[in-house]
Every structure is written in structure tokens, then in C-alpha cells.
Amino acid sequence: MRRATFEAWEAMAPGWERRREQIDEITAPVREWLVRELAPKPGDTILELAAGPGDTGFEVAALLGESGRLISSDFSPAMVDVGRRRASELGVRNVEHRVVDAERIELEDDSVDGVLCRFGYMLMPEPAAALAETRRVLRPGGRLALAVWREAERNPWVAIAGRLLVGRGRMPPPEPGAPGMFVLASEEHLRGLLDEAGFTDVRMEDVPVRFEYRDVDEWLSAANDTGGAFAKAWQEIPEEEQAAIKAELAVAFAPFAVDGSYELPGLALAAIAS
Numbered sequence: 510m511r512r513a514t515f516e517a518w519e520a521m522a523p524g525w526e527r528r529r530e531q532i533d534e535i536t537a538p539v540r541e542w543l544v545r546e547l548a549p550k551p552g553d554t555i556l557e558l559a560a561g562p563g564d565t566g567f568e569v570a571a572l573l574g575e576s577g578r579l580i581s582s583d584f585s586p587a588m589v590d591v592g593r594r595r596a597s598e599l600g601v602r603n604v605e606h607r608v609v610d611a612e613r614i615e616l617e618d619d620s621v622d623g624v625l626c627r628f629g630y631m632l633m634p635e636p637a638a639a640l641a642e643t644r645r646v647l648r649p650g651g652r653l654a655l656a657v658w659r660e661a662e663r664n665p666w667v668a669i670a671g672r673l674l675v676g677r678g679r680m681p682p683p684e685p686g687a688p689g690m691f692v693l694a695s696e697e698h699l700r701g702l703l704d705e706a707g708f709t710d711v712r713m714e715d716v717p718v719r720f721e722y723r724d725v726d727e728w729l730s731a732a733n734d735t736g737g738a739f740a741k742a743w744q745e746i747p748e749e750e751q752a753a754i755k756a757e758l759a760v761a762f763a764p765f766a767v768d769g770s771y772e773l774p775g776l777a778l779a780a781i782a783s
């Protein structure tokens with residue numbers, strides 16, 4: 510499963526680069542929450558895990574000054590390259606780009622002041638191991654700012670289509686215990702994992718976001734660029750059935766129609782822990 514997840518993310522890197530600006534705009538409230546709560550200081554060393562295109566960390570880098578350092582990391586080398594290109598476009602200089610598997614972080618104990626991880630831990634086969642590794646590399650008193658997705662029902666922007674494809678037998682239902690978008694949706698479960706990893710001071714907050722799409726085709730194009738499992742399933746569906754699914758999506762999205770577009774809500778669970 511680990512190998513398949515890795516290969517899926519390597520393959521998705523170009524789509525995430527194409528969609529970088531749109532993803533960043535939509536998820537900005539989560540980025541802002543994480544950066545504010547992490548409250549990095551000039552001179553700090555901050556590690557971003559599962560950084561993808563890296564924008565959350567690059568905002569932090571601007572607050573670290575010349576003496577501070579951002580380690581922007583992802584386990585996918587192709588994603589690290591996306592982050593490298595974005596940092597150079599932004600002119601971020603106090604950043605080091607690294608390939609890091611969050612479940613086995615190749616850094617010394619107590620070596621960073623803060624860790625950021627937005628929409629990463631729930632996609633890892635062993636989030637408990639990743640959180641324990643995070644705690645290990647954090648200096649005493651160092652903070653972790655993370656975000657995951659709340660339950661499917663609170664994330665119609667992605668869950669509606671997933672349910673539809675599972676219902677048609679075109680996508681496998683989520684496997685119990687397997688990584689997935691909603692596996693850390695429960696505040697109690699996440700708090701338990703953070704406690705086990707050794708975090709003693711934990712605060713959480715829901716952060717709403719809103720995904721805007723002109724029409725079903727635009728939603729599909731974004732989903733095919735960024736959603737590995739969806740894209741794989743979609744490619745295997747014959748054209749006629751795709752047309753039927755599009756019609757079903759239009760019906761399911763109708764309650765979210767606003768001024769000729771769709772505004773599909775999403776809800777993240779953000780946490781600050783030390």
C-alpha cells in the first residue's frame with residue numbers, strides 16, 4: 510500500500526502544480542490559521558511535512574528572517590520539485606527542500622522549533638508513527654500546527670462524487686484502517702493520537718472553506734488533476750456512463766448553486782499542539 514500511495518502522489522504532482530493557485534486560494538483560511546497559531550519567530554527552524562506545492566510553509570518562511578530556516582519536505586520527489594519551483598518563483602531564500610517520509614524523519618531529536626502539516630497525516634498508513642516522529646524532532650516546547658479534513662458529510666465538495674462512484678461500483682469503498690481523507694476526522698481520535706505521541710497541550714478548531722466551480726465540468730477537471738483515486742476510477746468509466754454521472758452530479762450539486770456557479774462547502778479540523 511505504501512508503494513502504491515507513493516506512486517500515486519508522484520503521478521499527481523503535475524496536476525497539483527497546475528492547480529496550485531486554485532488550491533491555495535480555496536484553502537487560504539486553513540493556511541492562515543496554521544501560520545497564526547504556529548506563531549513562528551525570526552531565527553526559528555520550521556519543518557513542513559507533506560508540503561506538496563509548499564505555500565503554507567513559504568508564508569512561514571517570510572516570518573523567519575535570514576537567520577531562520579524552513580525545511581519544506583514531502584515524500585514525493587516530484588512534489589518537492591514543485592515546491593522548489595514555487596519557492597524560486599516567490600524568491601524564498603531561507604528554505605531547504607528535502608525528500609522526507611513523515612513516518613521516518615531523517616532529522617536529529619529536538620532539532621526544530623515548529624512543524625507544519627496541512628492535509629497530510631490522514632493520508633499516511635501510520636499516522637501514529639508520523640506524530641511520534643514529529644514529537645521526536647520538535648524541541649521541548651516546540652509546536653505542531655496541523656490540519657486534516659472533517660467527516661465526509663461535512664465535505665460535500667469531495668464526498669458527493671466519491672459516494673456516487675462507490676455506489677456505482679466504480680470506486681472501492683474506503684477500507685477500514687487504510688489511509689484516507691476522512692480517517693482523522695474525529696476530534697477525539699486525533700486528540701488520542703496526539704496524546705499518545707507525547708503532546709500534552711492541544712487545542713483544536715474547525716476551519717470552514719468553500720470550493721467554487723463554474724459547472725460540473727470544472728469540478729471534474731479539478732478532481733482529475735488532484736484526486737488520484739478519483740482520476741484513476743474516472744478514466745476507466747465508458748463515455749456514456751460518464752455522461753450519466755455528470756447529470757447525477759449536477760442534480761447533487763444543485764442545492765449548492767449560487768449565481769450560476771456552485772459553492773461547495775468543506776470543513777477542516779485544525780490543531781495546535783505542543
Ligand SMILES: C[S@@+](CC[C@H](N)C(=O)[O-])C[C@H]1O[C@@H](n2cnc3c(N)ncnc32)[C@H](O)[C@@H]1O
Pocket residue numbers: 518519532558559560561562563565582583584585588609610611612626627628629632633634
Ligand atoms: C493532500 S496533499 C497536501 C499538500 C499540501 N500540504 C497542501 O495542504 O496543499 C498531501 C501531500 O502529502 C504527501 N504525503 C503523503 N504521504 C506522505 C508521507 N508518508 N510523508 C511525507 N509526505 C507524504 C503527498 O505527496 C502530498 O504532497
